Amino acid sequence: MNETVPTPQALRAAADRLVSALAAHSDPEYRLTVLKRLVRRLGEEQYPLFLRVLGVVAESDDERAQRLLADTFGTALRRMDMPGGALSSWGATRLPESAGPLDASALSGQFFGATPRRLLGPVEYLTVWHLQRTQRGALGAAAFRTSLARMIALLNRSDDARTLYPQKLAADAQNELEGAYTRATRDRLAAIAAAWKAGRSPEEVAQAAVDVGDAEHPRDWVMRDL
Template structure:
């Protein structure tokens, strides 16, 4: 994956590979599915809320590897999380809660600090939902570019497809999320994209086609004034 993580040093490719290998080793050391889920959630917790994109990058490293057993271990752990409705999630600010500070002149950079966004309601999102919201909605993060979004989403779905349970339960969850208009976490456009993603996934399409289905109505979302960055 490209580019830097906001607010932190850029991990080297070797550092990411070592961290991914340690994560897989920790999961492989235990046969208990619940314990593996606890390990995965502990990794997310130790990274911290603002570093959830780093967790996504670790998942991408595993997805890019040729270690089928490692992929199955991670995917099966997500299957357990989906069954328990307890996904290791990251927080993004709610779309309806993000408001610009009042100002009669140009906005100072300090007005858009983490403290400003930290005051807005946030909701924990699983890795797939996180990528979709990051790409489509205005949150505390700079918008994720469409190319990186599709690439990251395709790799993540390819990884999750190594678990029959995750392959069935995750699109079901996304379809249910797309029907929920009361939560306030998703815009109407985001719900439409989640529904398209769920349909494509349930139809058994290849990961790349699923990612394209999730982004195909992107042109309908105005972005001319948005700042776009890579993951």
């Protein structure tokens, strides 16, 4: 997969345009629409670019911009309408259950072609990207820890996001969604949720996820940074 790496200047300009667009409207619902529109315009394969734009805001000194963005995610969590990215659910498909010989007509197009995908919020996306085999090269451990801590620090600017997001992650960790999360991923989501609920620092929350135990990636996995 060939991806154009944006320059720091381009990322800062994109982050500035996003914050300006959000600040131009006082309606939280409209701000969420703006955020989702950006994700759609980038396309599902460019969700990591969206995460980079969020990272620029998270690393800035502009607390107002951080609160504005975090509050918009709080609105998304209240509505259960998160601006998400798609990762292929490797291993999600399975042979149809049958007591007799397998009929070729039972093999759907999903089995041979379009692997099921599920839209994931920023924290879930980073975790799945790090742990599961997807259409992307796996996210390295150091990049995962850094990106996760930065994302949580940003989301903590909103009371709603800080309260509701770990609740969502805890529920996801208990729900064995078909093909969406492996056991290792659910364990990490549970660890993130518990540490976040306990009020630990973003760095401690990210470390708690890593401390669950490194799942060994197959030798042929391509590791990359965000």
